[in-house]
Amino acid sequence: MRDDPIAQVLDDLLKLDDILACMVARRNMISVMPSDEGFKPEVNQIWDNIHRAMDDVFGVIGAYSQIGLGEMEFRLQGYEVLFYVFPDTENALVAIVPALANKGLLEVELENARREILKIMTNPNQTSDSKKKDDEVYVTA
């Protein structure tokens, strides 16, 4: 897990103060978690409810991702859960943030992370060197 380049992208996201949790997931499955210490502790008390709600949302993602569903989000109590769908798949980058976080700034980095993960998924051999990640500059398509 430590050498998983996707986990390293998630590690970077989790270092942002308002990202309480992030993962690559699909319905009933979390595919990739951050490699370091897991989610931030404030998420623990609400995780079960959020996890159940996520699975329901993934039902919608599964139904519409093939026709261009890009993002979804919901608010539960004091948290927002953001889904950045990988095109034409039933998988998404999922992040949990406080409900009144500065979402615009976070969205920029979530989009960067989605693009980086997509690059890794489509070119797995080019990112097998974990040290190389630190030297990469993010380039948009």
Added chain:
Amino acid sequence: MNLEVEAALGMSRKWNAREAGREVAETAIKNLTLPPDFFLLFSTIHYEKYGGFQEFLNGVWDILPKKTPLIGGTVPGFINNYGCFSRGTSALAVSCPSMDVVVGVGRNTKRNPHRAAKRCTEMIQNGLKESPYKNKFLLNFISGPVMPSIPGLGQKKYIRSGFISKFAIQALNLSQVLVQKGLAREDEVFEETVKQLPDYQMILGTSMDDYRGMKNYQFFNDEVLTNSVVNLGLATDLNLDVHTTHGMKETDQNFTITKLGAGNHAICKIDGKPAVPELLRLLDWPEGFLNEETMLHTILYYPISLKRNGRAVPVVMPLIMKDYIIVPCIIDDGKVSILTVSGKDLINAVKENLQYFDRIQPEFGLFSTCVTILQTLGHRTNIVQEELCKYFKDKSFLLFYSAGEGTYSQTEDMTYANMSFNTAVFGHRN
């Protein structure tokens, strides 16, 4: 005649401050064949927790040639040829044989903006007075707003009840003068700068953190500063132009400011009535709708068009104190319109702005844009980056986000605004 201009972008997404400083300088320098004539450096606030900004600058100076003029500071995000980012650092390094460059600094901008502006502009004037080049430009980069620190309450943007609220305006003034926490007063610095250097074309920007408004830093050569203005002044034979657009439209909701306070920074009465309750009534918002948590997500999306010396000044309303609306700049009383803007309007403002520069073949570009645009567009900010890439193609550009921005030229006079898009393009006229 084409002049041999080289402009290069540096960037780093490393977390460690020293390593990021080294990388942002390395990645810029490696794309120049000559040492840079100046180095503009912007970073997000994150390095404060991962080594600190002095260590960050030390990393830059590990690589940058000594005595390279350097200014910059912390910003909530930036856009460059590589993409859009709200974490990291980016720099624009330019080398041009027909360019003279000088940097300047003025301190204590929140306490005495006029003196800070004068000190800073003196350095620019003295440094460029012998320059033979006719086209002059100034980047006016000023410490941005910081939430005022009110005794008994701490740093707040919404204060309406309680004992302290009765003295809110006095507390704001004290906070501003004693601890320099409060309004940036960047409009006053900018006005004085324009007065001192009327033959310069200018862009105004302000430094910020990650939109929390708790702290911000400026860079001046190898120093990390607070509450300062840093200027990059240059004279060149390159053609250059500046322009502002914003995309906001007037609604049919108007009111008249009938009383101002706090040095004309506070709207005290609207149509003869206390400002905040009357504003809530006009917007059809119940009492209690606005609070510390909801301010950022509500009232900042209802900009208003104010007036200053006959100029339209579209701004957001960042602070509520008792029944007063605090605005980010000095204003005149009179008629005000509530404005509206959509994401589409913001994108169109970018396109309209770039069309203004159709007759310049760009060598590099610099932009100052409002952080509320970043907050509004979120991940769709990439649309802005795509428009900039279409215009600049393989030439370097750097956009930084601000809280208070504008431009000045002798042909278009001064523009100060929030939620605006401000551009300086350097190149050759077609």
